[in-house]
Structures are given as C-alpha cells and as structure tokens.
Amino acid sequence: MPFLSFDDLDRSEEIPGYLGAFVHGENMTVTNWSVEAGAEFPEHEHPHEQISIVVEGEFELTLGGETDVLRPGRIAVIPPETPHSGRARTECEIIDVFSPVREDYQ
Amino acid sequence: MPFLSFDDLDRSEEIPGYLGAFVHGENMTVTNWSVEAGAEFPEHEHPHEQISIVVEGEFELTLGGETDVLRPGRIAVIPPETPHSGRARTECEIIDVFSPVREDYQ
Numbered sequence: 001m002p003f004l005s006f007d008d009l010d011r012s013e014e015i016p017g018y019l020g021a022f023v024h025g026e027n028m029t030v031t032n033w034s035v036e037a038g039a040e041f042p043e044h045e046h047p048h049e050q051i052s053i054v055v056e057g058e059f060e061l062t063l064g065g066e067t068d069v070l071r072p073g074r075i076a077v078i079p080p081e082t083p084h085s086g087r088a089r090t091e092c093e094i095i096d097v098f099s100p101v102r103e104d105y106q
Numbered sequence: 107m108p109f110l111s112f113d114d115l116d117r118s119e120e121i122p123g124y125l126g127a128f129v130h131g132e133n134m135t136v137t138n139w140s141v142e143a144g145a146e147f148p149e150h151e152h153p154h155e156q157i158s159i160v161v162e163g164e165f166e167l168t169l170g171g172e173t174d175v176l177r178p179g180r181i182a183v184i185p186p187e188t189p190h191s192g193r194a195r196t197e198c199e200i201i202d203v204f205s206p207v208r209e210d211y212q
Binding site: 002003004005006007023025026027028030049051053055061063064066068070072073074075076077078079080095097099100 | 108109110111112113129131132133134136155157159161167169170172174176178179180181182183184185186201203205206
C-alpha cells in the first residue's frame with residue numbers, strides 16, 4: 001500500500017464536523033480531514049509531534065497562546081505535549097502528519 | 107516558529123529543477139518543493155520514512171518496481187531504505203515529510 005488516494009479510504013467523525021481518514025506508516029501517521037465550516041477542535045495535547053498542512057480553506061489554530069490562520073502554503077509545526085485547538089473559518093481540507101504513529105487512531 | 111509560510115523560506119536547488127524549502131522539527135523534516143515540468147529525481151534511498159503529498163501538478167513516482175502518478179489527493183508512503191525515483195509530468199508543488207529528521211538537509 002505505498003500509494004493511496006484519500007477518497008478511497010474509510011472515514012470516521014472523530015469530533016463533530018471533522019471527518020478523518022488515517023494512514024499509518026512505521027514512524028508516522030497521516031490524516032486527511034474534511035472539515036465543516038465553523039467546526040471547532042477543542043484544546044488537547046499528545047506526545048506526538050504534529051505538522052498541519054491546510055490544502056483548502058482557512059483554519060484558525062491556537063498554539064502556545066498564539067493564534068494564526070493557516071491557508072494553503074502556511075503550515076504549523078506543533079511540538080510534542082503542546083496544547084492546541086482550532087476552528088475552521090471555512091470548509092477545509094487538512095493534512096496532519098504525526099510522529100510517532102498515533103496508536104490511538106489505529 | 108510554530109507557524110511558517112513556505113514563501114518566506116530560503117530555497118536551494120538540491121537537484122536540477124527541484125527548488126526545496128526545509129523545516130526541521132524534533133522528529134520530522136518537512137520539505138516544500140517547486141518542481142519544473144520534466145525534472146527527474148534519480149533513484150535513491152535513505153533510512154527515513156517519507157510521505158509524499160502532491161499539492162499541485164502530476165508527479166510520476168517509482169517505488170519498489172511500481173510506478174504511480176501522484177496528484178492532489180493521492181499520496182505515497184515510502185518505507186525506510188526503499189529505493190525510489192521520480193519525474194515531474196507537469197510543473198509541481200510537492201510536500202515531503204520525513205521521519206526522523208533529515209540531518210543531511212540541515
């Protein structure tokens with residue numbers, strides 16, 4: 001399964017408004033999120049480093065007391081154990097990459 | 107530096123036709139490549155796991171004897187120590203994520 005289309009993967013609604021598809025490698029997990037406009041992601045943290053890439057739309061991310069708006073071309077690098085939360089300003093497509101693997105998403 | 111715009115980063119031409127911007131976290135390196143149409147990436151391998159995401163354009167990737175065309179929505183998960191090569195069918199924007207950090211790109 002080295003090549004994957006997000007559209008072929010099953011999705012689950014982990015949080016209201018966030019439909020996620022998950023791919024697990026050896027050291028990383030990739031998620032593709034289809035997000036409804038206005039959907040909020042409550043503050044949380046995890047031991048995994050996370051990179052958030054907005055492919056479409058605008059996503060407001062709060063991290064370490066700083067709020068920024070991610071759009072295509074602007075990413076966030078979220079260190080391990082760092083509280084973060086978010087809100088979709090518009091309908092969004094987001095790719096998150098985590099390391100190590102998110103065993104809680106398996 | 108949790109929030110970054112690829113357009114603000116310095117780029118270097120690691121391979122002819124591949125202008126790369128690099129961001130290093132604790133466990134992962136993210137690269138954003140602007141690729142010229144037709145540019146070839148010779149076969150190589152590395153101990154890092156790699157996830158390749160084509161944001162714009164079409165990129166032909168060969169991995170473990172299998173060739174596939176990546177487009178937005180279709181990704182590759184390249185295991186460590188696996189020979190791979192590529193060719194841009196069109197002008198492309200590609201995001202690669204590696205784990206662990208690519209110290210050779212630092």
